Amino acid sequence: MVLPPGHPSPVIPPMPVIPLMPIVPRMSTPPPPPMSAPLREYLEFEYSSSSSSSEETESNADGAGVFESDTHSGSPEVTISALTETGQAESSIKVPLQRSYTGTKPVILSSLADTPCATLGIPGLLDQFNATLGTCHTLDTPSLPSLLDDCIKNNYDFGTAYARLRAVWSADNHRNSTILDELRRREAGDRKMRQEVLVGNRIVRSTLPPRRVWDLCANRVVSWWSSSAFLDWSQTRGSDTTRRSNVRPISHAWMHEKDRVDVQTPINGYEWPVPIPTDANLDLIRIEMLNLELEYTWLDVLCLRQKGGTKEELRDEEWKLDVPTIGSVYQLNKVVIYLSGLGRPLTLKEGDLESDQCWFRRAWTVQEPIDKDNTGILAEFHKQLRAIDSIHHLTRRLSLSPAMFEVLSEMQKRVSTNPVDRIAGLALPLLSKMIPVYHETGLLEDAWTALVNEMFVGNRGELFFWYPEPGDAGKKWRPSWDQVMNKSLPANEISDMPVRHDSETHDDWYEGPCVDKGFVRGLAARGTEQVARRGKFIVQDSDGREYAFGIIARHRYPIPEDTYTLLGMDPAKLVRHPVQLRLLGDRNPRPRTQYWVIGRRLSDGKFEKVSVFEMADEKDVRRLSALGITETRRNILI
Numbered sequence: 001m002v003l004p005p006g007h008p009s010p011v012i013p014p015m016p017v018i019p020l021m022p023i024v025p026r027m028s029t030p031p032p033p034p035m036s037a038p039l040r041e042y043l044e045f046e047y048s049s050s051s052s053s054s055e056e057t058e059s060n061a062d063g064a065g066v067f068e069s070d071t072h073s074g075s076p077e078v079t080i081s082a083l084t085e086t087g088q089a090e091s092s093i094k095v096p097l098q099r100s101y102t103g104t105k106p107v108i109l110s111s112l113a114d115t116p117c118a119t120l121g122i123p124g125l126l127d128q129f130n131a132t133l134g135t136c137h138t139l140d141t142p143s144l145p146s147l148l149d150d151c152i153k154n155n156y157d158f159g160t161a162y163a164r165l166r167a168v169w170s171a172d173n174h175r176n177s178t179i180l181d182e183l184r185r186r187e188a189g190d191r192k193m194r195q196e197v198l199v200g201n202r203i204v205r206s207t208l209p210p211r212r213v214w215d216l217c218a219n220r221v222v223s224w225w226s227s228s229a230f231l232d233w234s235q236t237r238g239s240d241t242t243r244r245s246n247v248r249p250i251s252h253a254w255m256h257e258k259d260r261v262d263v264q265t266p267i268n269g270y271e272w273p274v275p276i277p278t279d280a281n282l283d284l285i286r287i288e289m290l291n292l293e294l295e296y297t298w299l300d301v302l303c304l305r306q307k308g309g310t311k312e313e314l315r316d317e318e319w320k321l322d323v324p325t326i327g328s329v330y331q332l333n334k335v336v337i338y339l340s341g342l343g344r345p346l347t348l349k350e351g352d353l354e355s356d357q358c359w360f361r362r363a364w365t366v367q368e369p370i371d372k373d374n375t376g377i378l379a380e381f382h383k384q385l386r387a388i389d390s391i392h393h394l395t396r397r398l399s400l401s402p403a404m405f406e407v408l409s410e411m412q413k414r415v416s417t418n419p420v421d422r423i424a425g426l427a428l429p430l431l432s433k434m435i436p437v438y439h440e441t442g443l444l445e446d447a448w449t450a451l452v453n454e455m456f457v458g459n460r461g462e463l464f465f466w467y468p469e470p471g472d473a474g475k476k477w478r479p480s481w482d483q484v485m486n487k488s489l490p491a492n493e494i495s496d497m498p499v500r501h502d503s504e505t506h507d508d509w510y511e512g513p514c515v516d517k518g519f520v521r522g523l524a525a526r527g528t529e530q531v532a533r534r535g536k537f538i539v540q541d542s543d544g545r546e547y548a549f550g551i552i553a554r555h556r557y558p559i560p561e562d563t564y565t566l567l568g569m570d571p572a573k574l575v576r577h578p579v580q581l582r583l584l585g586d587r588n589p590r591p592r593t594q595y596w597v598i599g600r601r602l603s604d605g606k607f608e609k610v611s612v613f614e615m616a617d618e619k620d621v622r623r624l625s626a627l628g629i630t631e632t633r634r635n636i637l638i
Contacts, residue, residue, distance in 0.1 A: 058565040071579035085283040097291040113159025144179035163218035167228035201436040212303040219269040223251035229296040249298040252342035272309025327428035351445040431456040448481035461497030465595040466490040468555035477637035511634040513568040523559040564598040
């Protein structure tokens with residue numbers, strides 16, 4: 001995909017990096033064929049959603065589904081081909097689905113799309129709309145003459161006019177309001193929505209429709225609000241705050257600069273140069289998407305404002321909102337992914353799967369056979385496909401904390417031209433209710449801090465309880481961005497250890513069992529990650545009697561022998577939740593490890609983290625709790 005050039009695209013990702021999704025894809029196709037068989041079938045992942053089908057009629061704010069009539073009914077069959085669109089012979093096109101499209105979607109030829117509205121005139125425009133959409137409007141239709149005249153005055157070509165108007169070009173529009181009224185209502189609603197979700201430096205709603213979509217019938221990029229993909233996101237069904245979109249996004253491996261070319265195209269109104277592989281063609285990609293039954297799609301290079309355009313001053317403002325919320329379009333539908341670059345057939349050779357340009361994530365379109373003799377590469381290919389499905393297995397099925405360190409470990413493998421993009425790509429998979437705005441030139445630690453502040457409280461708790469070292473860049477209670485990207489990370493479990501953040505005081509705090517004084521010994525020597533170190537944790541009761549408990553450090557960070565303050569996991573949360581047990585294949589609830597953070601109580605009463613350990617013996621957990629030396633306390637963390 002292309003966020004800013006270079007993201008590990010959507011996701012953990014084609015290069016550009018795109019958001020990791022909080023709701024993970026599931027394989028929707030049969031198992032891979034035998035190694036000797038050509039790999040030609042589509043491999044797709046679908047993001048689960050409780051929303052209704054994208055094909056249903058959407059209503060306006062008043063509940064009247066006026067402008068969403070089915071313009072495909074009775075539409076004549078249309079054929080476009082590589083020859084008509086690019087002048088290339090169909091036989092020369094490597095990807096079969098890019099050769100031609102025949103169907104009843106209201107598709108127009110590029111030659112018609114490129115025709116200036118002024119050349120057609122108002123009567124000619126009306127005739128083209130009626131012929132393409134099967135309607136019988138006349139110039140007596142309210143507001144229609146002025147609307148068509150505006151298309152001429154604004155120097156639109158027919159493709160642009162068609163993309164802007166076809167969604168509201170209904171034979172019944174005039175019964176309720178004019179076409180112009182509907183367009184104004186949609187535009188105002190979209191503008192209000194995008195203004196309201198941006199509060200200071202935070203995006204207060206993580207799921208937004210894209211600003212623009214690619215209308216494949218018109219072959220033009222159009223504002224979301226003027227497309228028939230438009231959904232009234234302000235309305236919800238029950239607790240469902242998102243709906244399935246009928247925009248199927250495209251993701252793709254990001255090519256080396258030497259293998260890319262910037263093209264000026266009428267598809268996006270020549271607003272910015274579009275970077276694509278040197279051997280790709282947007283018109284051929286359009287044909288392929290139409291063959292996949294798409295009517296609208298989202299493609300980063302076309303729909304996300306790129307550098308070098310005529311309105312460069314708008315890019316920074318749009319990216320603040322658009323880049324962090326890109327994941328929404330992937331979350332709500334299936335995704336088409338080009339593994340070997342935008343519009344290119346799949347090819348695999350030694351080293352490709354380890355390349356920075358390799359894109360393994362969510363949905364796949366595999367169109368060309370792999371060398372049947374190269375079974376080693378094919379085996380690795382299927383291995384990575386299986387890994388995709390398992391990365392966020394628990395995330396998509398639990399409302400608890402997602403696989404925090406699994407997500408971070410996966411992001412360690414990703415690259416992006418702009419390093420801050422990797423942080424932006426974590427917001428959705430880590431279930432941030434609010435998202436920091438995107439600053440292309442921001443400092444990495446500032447961006448990481450902003451994300452942690454908005455992160456799901458369970459994820460914050462995992463950073464506190466499981467990461468074995470104090471932070472080395474400002475905050476001590478959690479690791480810095482440099483630490484989570486460049487050091488080994490702990491194994492992941494499902495947890496419920498909330499560390500909260502006060503956005504007004506900027507305090508981070510944990511409320512749970514606290515032991516004011518405990519002596520730790522036996523963990524002072526640096527260990528290895530492969531061998532758990534065992535030590536003792538010694539406390540005194542009110543009568544001065546000492547009690548020792550076995551503890552384990554599953555990390556190599558040394559813990560000097562000393563007296564510390566300890567913050568522990570709530571014993572009431574040690575038994576796994578029934579949902580967790582089912583997912584983990586464990587039918588017998590049993591106590592699990594109690595995690596502790598050791599640190600120092602500062603003069604102002606705040607807590608400074610030193611390291612972490614576990615108390616894994618069920619009897620010790622109960623014995624410590626029964627002593628009555630722990631108290632539940634809110635601790636401010638530094």
